[in-house]
Amino acid sequence: MKYGxxxxxxxxxxxxxxxxxxxxxxxxxxxxxxGMCVMxxxxxxxxxxxxxxxxxxxxxxLMGIPDNYKVLFVQGGGTVQFAMVAxxxxxxxxxxxxxxxxxxxKAIAEAKKYGExxxxxxxxxxxxTYIPDCSDLDIPENADYVYICENETINGTxxxxxxxxxxxxxxxxxxxxxxxxxxxVSKYGLIWAGVQKNVGPAGMAVVIVREDLIREDLAEYxxxxxxxxxxxxxxxxxxxxxxxxxxxCGKVFKYLQKTGGLEAMHQRNVEKAAILYxxxxxxxxxxxxxxxxxxxxxxxxxxxxxxxxDAEVVAATKAAGFxxxxxxxxxxxLRASIYNAMPKEGVEALVEFLKxxxxxxx
Amino acid sequence: MKYGxxxxxxxxxxxxxxxxxxxxxxxxxxxxxxGMCVMxxxxxxxxxxxxxxxxxxxxxxLMGIPDNYKVLFVQGGGTVQFAMVAxxxxxxxxxxxxxxxxxxxKAIAEAKKYGExxxxxxxxxxxxTYIPDCSDLDIPENADYVYICENETINGTxxxxxxxxxxxxxxxxxxxxxxxxxxxVSKYGLIWAGVQKNVGPAGMAVVIVREDLIREDLAEYxxxxxxxxxxxxxxxxxxxxxxxxxxxCGKVFKYLQKTGGLEAMHQRNVEKAAILYxxxxxxxxxxxxxxxxxxxxxxxxxxxxxxxxDAEVVAATKAAGFxxxxxxxxxxxLRASIYNAMPKEGVEALVEFLKxxxxxxx
Numbered sequence: 253m254k255y256g257x258x259x260x261x262x263x264x265x266x267x268x269x270x271x272x273x274x275x276x277x278x279x280x281x282x283x284x285x286x287g288m289c290v291m292x293x294x295x296x297x298x299x300x301x302x303x304x305x306x307x308x309x310x311x312x313x314l315m316g317i318p319d320n321y322k323v324l325f326v327q328g329g330g331t332v333q334f335a336m337v338a339x340x341x342x343x344x345x346x347x348x349x350x351x352x353x354x355x356x357x358k359a360i361a362e363a364k365k366y367g368e369x370x371x372x373x374x375x376x377x378x379x380x381t382y383i384p385d386c387s388d389l390d391i392p393e394n395a396d397y398v399y400i401c402e403n404e405t406i407n408g409t410x411x412x413x414x415x416x417x418x419x420x421x422x423x424x425x426x427x428x429x430x431x432x433x434x435x436x437v438s439k440y441g442l443i444w445a446g447v448q449k450n451v452g453p454a455g456m457a458v459v460i461v462r463e464d465l466i467r468e469d470l471a472e473y474x475x476x477x478x479x480x481x482x483x484x485x486x487x488x489x490x491x492x493x494x495x496x497x498x499x500x501c502g503k504v505f506k507y508l509q510k511t512g513g514l515e516a517m518h519q520r521n522v523e524k525a526a527i528l529y530x531x532x533x534x535x536x537x538x539x540x541x542x543x544x545x546x547x548x549x550x551x552x553x554x555x556x557x558x559x560x561x562d563a564e565v566v567a568a569t570k571a572a573g574f575x576x577x578x579x580x581x582x583x584x585x586l587r588a589s590i591y592n593a594m595p596k597e598g599v600e601a602l603v604e605f606l607k608x609x610x611x612x613x614x
Numbered sequence: 615m616k617y618g619x620x621x622x623x624x625x626x627x628x629x630x631x632x633x634x635x636x637x638x639x640x641x642x643x644x645x646x647x648x649g650m651c652v653m654x655x656x657x658x659x660x661x662x663x664x665x666x667x668x669x670x671x672x673x674x675x676l677m678g679i680p681d682n683y684k685v686l687f688v689q690g691g692g693t694v695q696f697a698m699v700a701x702x703x704x705x706x707x708x709x710x711x712x713x714x715x716x717x718x719x720k721a722i723a724e725a726k727k728y729g730e731x732x733x734x735x736x737x738x739x740x741x742x743t744y745i746p747d748c749s750d751l752d753i754p755e756n757a758d759y760v761y762i763c764e765n766e767t768i769n770g771t772x773x774x775x776x777x778x779x780x781x782x783x784x785x786x787x788x789x790x791x792x793x794x795x796x797x798x799v800s801k802y803g804l805i806w807a808g809v810q811k812n813v814g815p816a817g818m819a820v821v822i823v824r825e826d827l828i829r830e831d832l833a834e835y836x837x838x839x840x841x842x843x844x845x846x847x848x849x850x851x852x853x854x855x856x857x858x859x860x861x862x863c864g865k866v867f868k869y870l871q872k873t874g875g876l877e878a879m880h881q882r883n884v885e886k887a888a889i890l891y892x893x894x895x896x897x898x899x900x901x902x903x904x905x906x907x908x909x910x911x912x913x914x915x916x917x918x919x920x921x922x923x924d925a926e927v928v929a930a931t932k933a934a935g936f937x938x939x940x941x942x943x944x945x946x947x948l949r950a951s952i953y954n955a956m957p958k959e960g961v962e963a964l965v966e967f968l969k970x971x972x973x974x975x976x
Binding site for chain 2: 254255256257258260262263264265266267268270273274276277280281282285286287288289291292293294295297327328329330331332334335339362365366446448452453454455456471472473475476477478482490491492493494495496497500573575576
């Protein structure tokens with residue numbers, strides 16, 4: 253790759269499009285004649301307000317976000333959203349969660365602080381290697397929402413079909429699949445995504461929330477920052493936002509538009525993932541533990557015949573210039589995160605390497 | 615200035631040292647042979663962990679932070695800290711606040727959600743144009759802490775002497791003066807500072823907290839993110855931190871060391887502020903409303919004879935290439951924020967301009 257860059261398979265923060273980074277570097281000392289770097293701009297200045305407004309408008313276009321949804325840029329990532337979702341959407345009823353791995357478990361644990369939680373489906377029985385059938389969940393009448401982690405970064409599963417929520421509000425953590433494929437926002441009450449996986453730098457979540465769900469009557473103990481209303485009423489500028497992340501994400505939104513939008517990106521992602529899964533499925537040495545119908549196009553966990561050999565493969569990939577292929581400590585093995593910005597050539601090169609490795613070590 | 619950069623008097627986000635920005639631009643496509651941009655690095659990777667550890671070590675050296683204090687990098691800025699301070703430090707007693715302007719008022723309002731608050735001193739009577747005498751405050755026996763906003767960004771006041779807390783814990787918001795002068799950390803229980811004023815990009819606060827104040831027994835409703843313990847126990851990596859801000863702030867810490875540390879920076883700040891205040895005090899057209907003994911070296915509010923003329927001066931400065939001199943909407947007038955990264959030449963150029971303006975319009 254140009255500049256001696258490596259193929260970086262990190263689960264997040266992760267690769268960004270090279271041309272976006274080039275633009276950012278070129279604008280560092282003086283953003284478009286403003287006389288300053290974006291990091292130096294008052295968030296109340298016209299030049300920055302324009303950057304933020306354009307980022308939001310581009311995201312709305314890209315996803316086709318309906319007018320009755322607010323787009324919020326909030327600091328703090330998943331740990332903050334786990335609490336915010338429950339603090340804002342639990343109204344004395346039951347919060348329903350589909351348990352598909354570590355990230356839904358964390359969301360569940362946090363929600364329990366603020367009300368009653370029901371796990372309406374789980375894939376715990378098979379180590380979270382599949383997405384449970386959610387076509388006929390037992391949703392209580394007083395359910396306030398149904399929550400999913402739409403793509404499980406650690407376990408490598410994804411929802412190809414949304415749960416039947418029986419008319420209740422659907423809340424989705426899209427962090428590790430955000431903007432990887434078209435999304436019908438109108439099917440959700442709230443979508444949130446930490447941007448550090450498939451979009452930009454760490455330090456911000458995008459929240460897309462239906463306006464009628466933004467409440468005023470929150471419990472007294474809810475911090476001002478943790479109320480969606482605080483952010484919604486002030487166009488995400490109640491406080492100083494993560495201006496740099498807004499700027500970088502805005503550039504990625506433009507890049508996605510330019511390269512054909514979410515449908516084109518999805519096609520490329522399908523193709524990239526197939527290269528890797530096809531190899532793993534025919535291999536006698538490597539294998540992919542996730543059930544075929546639930547396989548993530550973004551995070552591909554795989555294993556060799558033993559833990560010892562897993563560690564050897566990781567070391568060999570690193571030595572060959574492939575970065576961050578070690579699986580999450582909770583599941584072991586290897587994991588290739590192949591987000592939007594991972595070039596097809598990166599996946600091909602990895603597969604070539606693994607083939608050769610297998611030939612030499614099997 | 616180089617690159618056609620302007621003198622930017624923004625109250626925050628604000629100017630950063632030019633050579634720091636140059637380094638960041640140079641490292642954008644491939645950070646020191648890592649093959650990636652810092653924005654693309656896993657926060658669990660060795661290369662990034664080293665960046666974060668070095669930033670913390672440099673800050674500790676710069677401020678002389680004692681070993682029994684933790685340094686935390688937390689997202690969310692002041693709005694989050696207002697709540698975190700009260701949620702973590704109020705233990706059923708009284709939270710004492712010195713009211714010196716908008717930022718302490720916000721901190722007070724947030725703290726009231728979590729317990730009893732007492733305003734132990736205020737400068738409200740004179741529109742927050744001075745720091746009240748805090749040598750003999752009426753601190754209740756059951757006070758959990760005494761809170762100050764050590765430099766008031768909007769009103770332009772600063773504490774040159776710390777309050778006598780009668781042995782109670784001192785908590786300080788140092789956002790708009792962080793690293794502008796030497797600081798004896800051992801006098802405080804907790805210092806926090808949003809970094810977007812005097813250090814780096816928006817999206818992070820530095821929290822320096824004495825270890826024995828980090829509690830486990832928080833109220834059930836405290837979100838995991840809002841517990842200092844969450845961050846302290848995980849070296850600020852419980853969740854993905856604002857890696858970019860850590861990286862940029864780390865560079866500024868190194869820059870401060872290289873240019874002589876906080877004592878040298880303080881001398882430069884004293885000199886810079888004197889240039890502006892001396893001009894304002896002899897001017898027949900402009901004046902500085904803050905009492906001399908309380909004047910901030912960082913934020914300098916001033917006014918012309920009328921609101922109409924204030925607006926004209928702001929427009930004229932903007933046309934002459936000086937940015938963001940409009941006073942905060944709550945106080946009006948003009949405000950020059952002259953943080954660490956504002957060169958002396960910038961202040962001199964502004965004074966030259968104002969002199970000329972006065973000669974032409976007085």
